[in-house]
Amino acid sequence: MSKISNDSPLIELKHLKKYYSIGKSKKLHAVDDINAKISKGTTLGVVGESGCGKTTLGRTLLKLIEPTSGEILFEGEDIAKLNNNQMRKYRKSMQIIFQDPYSSLNPxxxxxxxxxxxxxxxxxxxxxxxxxxxxxxxxxxxxxxxxxxxxxxxxxxxxxxxxxxxxxxxxxxPKFIVCDEPVSALDVSIQAQILNLLMDLQDEMGLAYMFITHDLSVVKHISDEIMVMYLGMCIEKAPSKEIFKNPIHPYTRALLSAIPVPNISSRTRKIEVVRGELTSPIDPVPGCRFAPRCEYSQPQCTGKNMELNEISPNHFVACPVMEKMLGK
Known part of the structure; x- marks a missing residue:
C-alpha cells in the first residue's frame, strides 16, 4: 500500500466545526472541534452511533456543507473558505460514495x-x-x-x-474519496465484494479514504486508523489494531462489546451496557458529553471540555478518569 509521510498528509482537518442555527440564538453542534490527518493510500475510519455527526463531517470536509469554522487542508492548501468557483479545481480530486446506491442514482x-x-x-x-x-x-x-x-x-x-x-x-x-456507509444497504455477501473492491482500488491507485460507518466489524478490515465520534466530538483515535486490542474510552468499549461474535463460548463475555439519556447537542454545556451515560463518571468530567491526550504512541483519548486509572 502506497503511503506518504505523516509530515505531508493529503488531508488535514484543524479544529473543524459545523453548527446549525436553531431559532434565534441556539446552535446545534453537529461537528465540534475535529482534528485529523489522512495520508495518501490510507483509510481513516469514522465510527459512532446514528446522529453523532459522521456524515456531516464527511460532507463538510468536501465542502458540500459549509463549515462554521476551522481549516480543511488539501495538499497543504486551506479550502475551507473557498467559494464554489474556487472549489471547482479541487472537485476532481475529492469525491463521495453515498450510503444508498439507489437514491443517489438518477433513475x-x-x-x-x-x-x-x-x-x-x-x-x-x-x-x-x-x-x-x-x-x-x-x-x-x-x-x-x-x-x-x-x-x-x-x-x-x-x-x-x-x-x-x-x-x-x-x-x-480522484485522490480522496469519502465513503459514507457504502455497504450498510447491501447484503453481507455483497458487502464483502464491495469492501474488497475498495481495498484493491486503494492499492492500485493510492487512494485515500474517509470510511464512515456504524459497523465496527466492517471498519476493522479496511481502516488504518479509527476515529470514534460521540455527539459531534472525537473521543478516541488510534490505529485500527490498537483500538480493537486496547479500547480506552468507556463509549468505545461499549461499541466494541456490541459486535456480535459467532461463537457459543462468547456467551460468557462481558457486554458493556450504556444506560441513561443522551446529552442535547444544542448548546451543550462544557464537559464530557458521554458523562450522563458513563458508569465511571466523576465530578472532573464536567465543567470543561475534554481534550484528546496521547496515552500511547498515536493513541489519543478524551477521558481523564480512564487516564487516571491507567496511570497516564
Whole structure:
C-alpha cells in the first residue's frame, strides 16, 4: 500500500466545526472541534452511533456543507473558505460514495450516462470516443460488464448499483474519496465484494479514504486508523489494531462489546451496557458529553471540555478518569 509521510498528509482537518442555527440564538453542534490527518493510500475510519455527526463531517470536509469554522487542508492548501468557483479545481480530486446506491442514482440515466456525467460537467474530454473509452475503462475496473452500459438503476441489484456509484466517483481520477456507509444497504455477501473492491482500488491507485460507518466489524478490515465520534466530538483515535486490542474510552468499549461474535463460548463475555439519556447537542454545556451515560463518571468530567491526550504512541483519548486509572 502506497503511503506518504505523516509530515505531508493529503488531508488535514484543524479544529473543524459545523453548527446549525436553531431559532434565534441556539446552535446545534453537529461537528465540534475535529482534528485529523489522512495520508495518501490510507483509510481513516469514522465510527459512532446514528446522529453523532459522521456524515456531516464527511460532507463538510468536501465542502458540500459549509463549515462554521476551522481549516480543511488539501495538499497543504486551506479550502475551507473557498467559494464554489474556487472549489471547482479541487472537485476532481475529492469525491463521495453515498450510503444508498439507489437514491443517489438518477433513475432516468443509464449506467453509461451516470458515469459520463462528471466527465461532461468538468469538460474532461473534447472527443466523444475518448470519453467512451474512459467510461468503459472505469466500468471494467469496478467489475461492471459492458452489456450493462445501457441498463438503468431499477434493472440492477444493490451490489451493481453501488459499483456504478464507485465508478462514477473514480471517473475523474480522484485522490480522496469519502465513503459514507457504502455497504450498510447491501447484503453481507455483497458487502464483502464491495469492501474488497475498495481495498484493491486503494492499492492500485493510492487512494485515500474517509470510511464512515456504524459497523465496527466492517471498519476493522479496511481502516488504518479509527476515529470514534460521540455527539459531534472525537473521543478516541488510534490505529485500527490498537483500538480493537486496547479500547480506552468507556463509549468505545461499549461499541466494541456490541459486535456480535459467532461463537457459543462468547456467551460468557462481558457486554458493556450504556444506560441513561443522551446529552442535547444544542448548546451543550462544557464537559464530557458521554458523562450522563458513563458508569465511571466523576465530578472532573464536567465543567470543561475534554481534550484528546496521547496515552500511547498515536493513541489519543478524551477521558481523564480512564487516564487516571491507567496511570497516564
Amino acid at each position: 432516468r440515466k443509464s449506467v453509461y450516462e451516470t458515469i459520463a456525467t462528471p466527465l461532461i460537467v468538468n469538460k474532461v474530454f473534447d472527443n466523444k470516443n475518448d470519453m467512451e473509452k474512459r467510461v468503459k475503462e472505469v466500468m471494467d475496473i469496478c467489475g461492471l460488464p459492458t452489456r450493462l452500459t445501457n441498463s438503468f438503476p431499477h434493472e440492477l441489484d444493490g451490489g451493481r448499483r453501488q459499483r456504478i456509484c464507485i465508478a462514477r466517483a473514480l471517473a475523474l481520477k
